[in-house]
Amino acid sequence: MAPRKPSARVTIRTVAADAGVSVAAVSKVLRNAYGVSDALRAKVQESITRLGYRPHAAARGMRGQSYTLGVILPDLTNPFFADIMAGIDAALERTEYQPLLGVGQSSPAVELELVDAMLDRQMDGLILLGPRMTIDRVAAIAERAPTVVMAHHPVGPTRFDTVNDDDQLGARLIVQHLAGMGYRSIVYFSQDLQFNESQVTYHREIGYRAAMTEAGLGRYISVVMAEQAPREVRTLVRQLLQGRPRPEAIFCWTDFIAFEALSVARELGLSVPDDVAIVGYDNTRYCDLAQNALTSIDQSGQLLGLQAARLLVERIKGREEAEHLVITPRLVVRASTVRKNAVSTGN
């Protein structure tokens, strides 16, 4: 059997020899560094493409940058992350930076291992997506490498950037919409995390409470929390829907929970939205399916991802002051909150 690598590696030295210049010159061309003549640059570029030279990332990582960005996602089941990644990819399209993903399994411990693994690998920067770890851990990471955090709100001054949608506003839009449609007892279905004021669920709760009060529905305020395991979600939703009095609407902190809620409602023979309205958050592609027709909040994952990648590259290039971007969310109304009997009453 032939050995795995028959052809010798093309190094910066090969290129230099081929182009008849020094290695330093080639390195400078590679990094767009100062002090190379156009003629030299052209010669080198020509040799690079002809020889098919590719810089050895590990060697780069030892001295300079690795041109690798780490992205840590909590899980792979939420299609919302696909939109975000699309945005990140788009932002990095024309740069040398390569995003590489790790899955944090919604576990602070795994997330931290992943961060270490990525920094061991000399990644130039990190994007943390909805991290479950506490915010002081995030702060500690930001001391070690340029960091941008998404779907995780800053508290106080930070040394990392954040990109979020306005979760309080999103929740308000939902409550206002539901109240406008005549729903009064609106339950907020949140996630069971150790109390952490940087979590999006917490911000949505604030918005929910404020909007309920403003709408004169303060006495209907009710927050339920569940682990995100489907079974537990279903059990809790079932309890809610079988309770007396049954809530008129459920605002789920993310679409996935809302889909489970739709499922339970159907199993119980309840009509959505006539017996109970259901709302999600993230406006993932499954909301559009007729069997879901889920009213939800669109926070434009693409845009969020794009901005996050942009901020990270800026920071790698030297920016020191933290930037905190907030995207304005948009309500997308579908059948899950629009009563059909409005028509039948008319007849």
Next chain:
Amino acid sequence: MAPRKPSARVTIRTVAADAGVSVAAVSKVLRNAYGVSDALRAKVQESITRLGYRPHAAARGMRGQSYTLGVILPDLTNPFFADIMAGIDAALERTEYQPLLGVGQSSPAVELELVDAMLDRQMDGLILLGPRMTIDRVAAIAERAPTVVMAHHPVGPTRFDTVNDDDQLGARLIVQHLAGMGYRSIVYFSQDLQFNESQVTYHREIGYRAAMTEAGLGRYISVVMAEQAPREVRTLVRQLLQGRPRPEAIFCWTDFIAFEALSVARELGLSVPDDVAIVGYDNTRYCDLAQNALTSIDQSGQLLGLQAARLLVERIKGREEAEHLVITPRLVVRASTVRKNAVSTGN
């Protein structure tokens, strides 16, 4: 502002000095290499944990392994990949290997770029998940690095391993089930790829055709192909369902397509499964939702992922002969293919 890294790096030299041994000795302990006394090993281990030493992956990548494995997924929207990743993570749990993901965007060009990027970064091996590139490209990659391919069937002898479910059998199970329930005109809804006999869709088509013929339904054989963009899928499904005669059942090559089909059926006011039965493939978690209740094929993503990671590590450790694993799929029947009017006729 404090500089990013106030504390000097703990290198193998620091550890060696601390433990009072040579650098070579530490390196041997790190790699479990032959020829270290227990006493020395203990001393070194102690220093390592006390100093919190972590090997510098880039430096490792220059001489030895990087202990990084690249996983390339076609996209992030299919929750089936979450199961596979869970299996990969589980297999790698107790090893030094770290899986890192790249998203191929269902594009051969992007996939190839990703492969280059990963090999530039000295990854020790690659797992290609449902690659869209042609099989000779895959073969070329396998010459450059240890490679395991999932959801992509080998043709002829190869230098890479594969892990697949028995796609022909899966398709047969579906057709047999549908035929047994009395459905005759069963359409196979496949993916529009340049013809490539290694794609799973192709294997499912073979199984479909064979099973249809065996069931005496040869004259009903009908294959439709679509790009995977939701809009095109919906358009084609709508054409199918509005056609005369309308097919009695649609077997979709993957769950996601089936969910779209369910949606279109509902929009057209058709009952599933009374007017049309719908089947998916992968048994993703959304199949269980009452609003989908989708009959599907379970191919145990966890197991697939686990095996793939195991094979890859074996191969990195030196195995030369290719292994080709095939997992047996299992039919999971739900309401989307079980006629309800069997009951109503009884009344």
Next chain:
DNA sequence: TTGTAGGCGTTATCAT
């Protein structure tokens, strides 16, 4: 503007 000479942290060969 271009070239030379370490040095980054690790592995692996070769002595001892």
Next chain:
DNA sequence: ATGATAACGCCTACAA
């Protein structure tokens, strides 16, 4: 069983 040391490919003072 242990240790000294030469690579690995690139970056960056510094020198020319």
